[in-house]
Amino acid sequence: MSTPPIAPGATIGIIGGGQLGRMIAVAAAQYGLKAHIYCPDPDSPAFEVAGRRTVAAYDDAAALQAFADSVDVVTYEFENIPRAAAEILAARRPLHPSASALATTQDRLTEKSFVAGLGIPVAPFRAVDDAAGLKDAVEEIGLPAVLKTRRFGYDGKGQVMLRDAVPDPAAVMASLRDQPCILEGFVAFEAEVSVVAARNAEGGFSAYDPCANEHRHHILARTIVPAPGMTPETAAEAMAIARTIADALDYVGVLAVEMFLVRGPDGRASVVVNEIAPRVHNSGHWTIEGAETSQFAQHVRAICGWPLGSPALTGRSVEMLNLIGDQAGDWTRILAEPGRHLHLYGKGEARPGRKMGHVTRVTTGA
Ligand code: AMP
Numbered sequence: 001m002s003t004p005p006i007a008p009g010a011t012i013g014i015i016g017g018g019q020l021g022r023m024i025a026v027a028a029a030q031y032g033l034k035a036h037i038y039c040p041d042p043d044s045p046a047f048e049v050a051g052r053r054t055v056a057a058y059d060d061a062a063a064l065q066a067f068a069d070s071v072d073v074v075t076y077e078f079e080n081i082p083r084a085a086a087e088i089l090a091a092r093r094p095l096h097p098s099a100s101a102l103a104t105t106q107d108r109l110t111e112k113s114f115v116a117g118l119g120i121p122v123a124p125f126r127a128v129d130d131a132a133g134l135k136d137a138v139e140e141i142g143l144p145a146v147l148k149t150r151r152f153g154y155d156g157k158g159q160v161m162l163r164d165a166v167p168d169p170a171a172v173m174a175s176l177r178d179q180p181c182i183l184e185g186f187v188a189f190e191a192e193v194s195v196v197a198a199r200n201a202e203g204g205f206s207a208y209d210p211c212a213n214e215h216r217h218h219i220l221a222r223t224i225v226p227a228p229g230m231t232p233e234t235a236a237e238a239m240a241i242a243r244t245i246a247d248a249l250d251y252v253g254v255l256a257v258e259m260f261l262v263r264g265p266d267g268r269a270s271v272v273v274n275e276i277a278p279r280v281h282n283s284g285h286w287t288i289e290g291a292e293t294s295q296f297a298q299h300v301r302a303i304c305g306w307p308l309g310s311p312a313l314t315g316r317s318v319e320m321l322n323l324i325g326d327q328a329g330d331w332t333r334i335l336a337e338p339g340r341h342l343h344l345y346g347k348g349e350a351r352p353g354r355k356m357g358h359v360t361r362v363t364t365g366a
Helices: 019-030 045-049 061-069 083-092 099-105 108-117 131-141 169-175 232-248 295-303 325-336
Strands: 011-015 034-038 052-054 073-076 125-128 145-149 159-162 181-185 191-199 205-207 211-216 219-225 253-263 269-277 317-324 340-344 355-363
Touching: 011 019, 011 083, 019 034, 019 045, 019 295, 034 045, 034 061, 052 061, 061 083, 073 295, 083 099, 099 108, 099 269, 108 125, 108 181, 108 269, 125 131, 131 145, 131 169, 131 181, 159 169, 191 232, 191 295, 205 232, 232 253, 232 269, 253 295, 317 325, 325 340, 325 355
Parallel strands: 011 034, 011 073, 034 052
Antiparallel strands: 125 181, 145 159, 145 181, 191 205, 191 211, 191 253, 211 219, 219 317, 253 269, 317 355, 340 355
16 A cells, blocks of 8 residues: 655654764755654754754653654664664654664664575674673684674674684673674675665665775775776676665665675675665765765655655766764865865764764766
8 A cells, every 4th residue: 555655845753863864854855844853962963954853862752752743754864773662653653664674674683684584695694692602603603703793783883803713702792791792704805885775665766886885993984986896797786685675674765785795716796795774874975966866865755755866876986085083174175176075964073983074076077
């Protein structure tokens, strides 16, 4: 059963007040939609560009209910929303992506099992609940391997690289606060790539060209499109994987599928899925100037039941650089360089490792 589209003038409720929420709200405004942001932090960057704000905790049932009642559709900009909160919202308003898509992707074990169950390549993995489990998993999977907490990991937080024998598994588990974990075999990748894609309730699907992502200190530093080393066949395979995942989740909205580009002994490139982000994604920021439809506009279109826009590149290639910490202090120099598109998120203090903004350059011509 298809629901009527959300019309301009309606209000999008956004859970989370960071830069992703801010850029969704700006895209909503372009289409004559209003935004209401819900975030516990009174200094949230998204508040500055939205007409309405709620400052409340994610477990405040009354605040969540009042928020849902004040909007026409609810979305979110980060995946660590408590399940109970998602259910409260979904009971009152359409929630996109759905509470079940959220549940599948917020736990690395559920997510990896789901992706593997679709026949999509992933690193070998095992659930690890305690020190004994870690010892067994290391024996099965071998080393090197990466131990990750099942939940709440981001930007390399909540994970430990295991290179050599693990003499004291209990100490390793303690370093991750004895949380339930997953052990993954180390993938000797050539590059990290991602596919940012959108799906709407009618099953319409649209993927941007895969991009290559370079990290520094576990934080995304640079994204480039097209991804070097990816043939058209590998790119098509990566985009088809994103579609299989989106269809299987009955997904509505933008998602990012992070993958490793690997090369077999025969020299053939292929991809291995690392994780799914059920939201707009840092590796899609280049689409604001670099694609016909930005990932934020595309997300708004998808959650409102509108036709998806073209994901075509506006130029030949695109580069997006994150401005981390005091790199944002270079804004006058960046402004002075022709062809650079500066985005600042309006965050107060430029702490080390904090994403303060980004810069995009689109290369056109031959
Ligand atoms: P994640 O939080 O899963 O995105 O992991 C953060 C980063 O750790 C990735 O971007 C990779 O650089 C690295 N990494 C994670 N899992 C693996 C793996 N199984 N093999 C090799 N590198 C990994």
